[in-house]
Amino acid sequence: MKKIPYRHLDIMDTLQIPRDLAHQESIITISGNGEMFIENYRHILEYTNTCIRILCKRGRLKIVGSQLCIEYYCNDEMKITGRFQGVFFE
C-alpha cells in the first residue's frame, strides 16, 4: 500500500476534506449489535460464522460474534448482520 506523505495529510486536514477521502479511511456504520455497513475496503481475508476479517485500505478489521452473515458483498460496500461481540482494528 502506497503511503500518503505526511505533509500532504496536513494540507488535507487544513482543507477539511473528509477523512475517508483524505486518509483513505474505511467508513464503518454500526447499528446496535446486529447490523454493520462497511465502505472503503479491499477484500475479505477470512469468513466464518463467528469471525470476519477484512483488509481495509489502512489496516485490518476483525469482527467477532455469532451467526455472522454477509447480507450483500460487492466492490463498494458490504453489510454484515448477526450478533457482534467485538470489532477490532489490527
Added chain:
Amino acid sequence: MINRIIRYYRGYLYIQIKSDNPERFFNLCSNNQILLWDMKHEGEYYFFHMRLKDFFALKKFHLKTRTKIKILKRIGLPFFFQRNRKRKAFFLGFLLFAAMTYMLSIYIWNIHVEGNTFYSTQRILSHLETQDIHHGIRKKYLDCAAIAAELRQEFPKITWVSAKIQGTQLILEIKENDTTEADIQKNDNDSITAETPCDIVAPKDGTIIKLFTRSGKPLVKEEMECKKGDILISGKIDIMNDALEVVRTEYVHADADIYMETTYAYYDEFSMNYKERIYLDEEKNSRFFKVLNYYIDFGKSEYPYEFYDQYRQEQEVHLTENFILPISYGTVTTLPYVVKNQKYTKEQAEEKANKNLFAFLKRLSQKGVEIQKKSVKINTTANSCKTIGKVYVIEKTGKKTPVQEDEPPAEELDETTDERTSVDE
C-alpha cells in the same frame, strides 16, 4: 422491494460451495462485479444467492480456487416458465388475462365529476349520455376539448371545465359561477344588464323609509306614500340650460337602495277536527332484490292492516364510482297505524295557530325583511280556527323596468328638411 422484484424477474440461484479458500472465491466474484447476497457459513459449506446471468462467469473461478459449486434452488420467472412450459392451458389463461387487461384498459369505466354544486353529477352524466359519452365508451372516441366546450355551452353557470383521461377514468373538473340562483332568475326575468337604461318602480303599495340613490333621478322622498307601479327612481334625466330649457335627455341605469314600509296580509284557517295516526308497535321488514324492472321479494306477506306507511331503502350496485349497474337491493319497512278522529281544544288550536304564524314570520325574516309590528286576531269556532291580520315590515324593494325612450326630435327635423329640399327640386 423493487430489487426483489427485479431479481425475481431476471432469475437467481441459491448456491452451496465447498472450498479450501472460500474468501478468495468471494473476492474474485466481488472484483468481477458479481453481486453475492445472503452469505452464510455452516460447517465446511458456504451458502449464498447470486444472479442467474453471473453464474456462468463462475466457471473460471472454481478452477482457480478449487471450489465445488452446487445449485440448491433456482428461483425466478425464467425458471417458472421453464418448469411450466408443458402447461399450455396455464399460458393460454395468462395470455388471455393479458389480452383482457389490455382490452379493458382501452375503455372508460368511470366518469368522475368534481367541483359541481349547482348542477348534479347525475344531470351532467345524463347530458353526456345524450352526446354518446357514457361508461364503457372507447377512449379514442373521446375528445376532451369538445366535451369541455359542450358542457360550458349546455350549462351556463359552468365557467371553466377541464376534461382529462386518467387510466380508464374520465375526470371532469368543473368550476361554477358563484352567483346565486335568485340572481340568475332575476337576471333571466328582467333581462336588464348593468348598462340598460331603466327605471325603478314600486312593486307594491307602501311608505318610503330610506332612499339612497346611486344613479338616476329620485321622484319620491322619505316618508312619502306610493302605490304599486309608481316610478321611484327615473332613468330619464333631462339636461337643462341656464334658461331652464331642456337641451337634451340622457337615459341611465337607475340604481338605488330603497327601504319601504309595506304590509303583508296573513290568513290561516284549519279545521278543529283532525285525524290522528297512532302507530302500532308492529314494524315489519322485508328484503328485496331488483334486476332491471324485476323485483324479487323475500319475506313479503299480506298485511292484515287497513293503513300502513312503507319506507323503501334501495342500494344501487356500483361497478365504479358513477358506473351504476341495473341491479339494486334493499329493505322495505312497513309501519301499520290506526286512524283516530280527534278534535282540538281551544288552547291547542291557538297554540297551533301561533305556531303557523311564527313559521310565516320566520320565512319573512329569512328573506331579509325587518318585521315592525303585527296585528293578528285568532277566532276559534266549533268547527274551525281562523287567524286573520296584517304584518307591517320594512323591506328593501324596487323593481327595475326598461325606460321608454322618446324618439330624438333632431332626426325628425332632418327628415322634414330633406323632404322640403326634394319638393323644391
